[in-house]
Amino acid sequence: MTKRAESKYKIDRRLGQNIWGRPKSPVNRREYGPGQHGQRRKGKLSDFGTQLKAKQKVKGYYGNISEKQFRKYYQEAVRMKGDSGDNLIALLERRLDAVVYRAKFVSTVFAARQFVNHGHVKVNGRRVNIASYLVKPGDVVEVKESSRQLAFVMEATQLSERDVPDFYEVDHSKMTAKLTRIPLPSEVPYPTLMEPNLVIEFYSR
Structure with missing residues (x-):
């Protein structure tokens, strides 16, 4: 069984984007986050917040992979030759x-x-x-x-x-x-913008 511990549509709402492009996503109707304080959670993100959101978006898109496993993909991507962001997406697509x-x-x-x-x-x-x-x-x-x-x-x-x-x-x-x-990130048909370079920056802090 999948280890997903939360509704996949809460991932959409928390990020404020329809990351899988599905017609049933609640973001199509409600662009604010889940919970009673969801409508008050908007504000300018710091650099850390922007990087964290980019990481959550990529991690969520691929089935909400566990943090431990996702970090291993980052470590492998950095070890490989070439652009680390491209390598990260290549590993996830494989x-x-x-x-x-x-x-x-x-x-x-x-x-x-x-x-x-x-x-x-x-x-x-x-x-x-x-x-x-x-x-x-x-x-x-x-x-x-x-x-x-x-x-x-x-x-x-x-x-x-x-x-x-x-x-x-x-x-x-x-x-x-x-x-x-192996595809480049620009060739992967994401419904929304993915920024693997920000994911690499997040873990490189």
């Missing part, structure tokens, strides 16, 4: 639950994590039930044959609210997806 979500096998990233954890997904023909498993370019991710006719899977493939990015090769008739290359 997560198996992110691949399942991008391929439109399920409708949300939270459903993708649960779908992987419950053993419905194979990588290169072998069952993998770890949502944080890092997929490499060329790996073939597929939905287990006995799971392909599940109603929520079939509905997700027909969703019109988002498209499969062009750095994937997806065949919905066979329920397979291949990550063809």
Whole structure:
């Protein structure tokens, strides 16, 4: 089961943005935060506050990853060659639950994590039930044959609210997806602005 401990829509409202671009997000109706004091929480953010919000937004977008695990992604991104912000997004996009979500096998990233954890997904023909498993370019991710006719899977493939990015090769008739290359942050179809450079600055303080 997913370890998410709060309503995903509270994440939207706390950040004041529809970070997944979903039509049902309450931010579409109420742009203020949750709780009785939500409407009074607006004000100019400090540099620290801006960096913290950027971190919360990226962390929340990928299924509200735990702080411990998210910090590990930062540490790995800094160790890698190249721009640390680009590296961070590349690592997050390689997560198996992110691949399942991008391929439109399920409708949300939270459903993708649960779908992987419950053993419905194979990588290169072998069952993998770890949502944080890092997929490499060329790996073939597929939905287990006995799971392909599940109603929520079939509905997700027909969703019109988002498209499969062009750095994937997806065949919905066979329920397979291949990550063809590591994307740059500018190529990732975020519904709202993500600022990985501010996340790096937050942890580099």
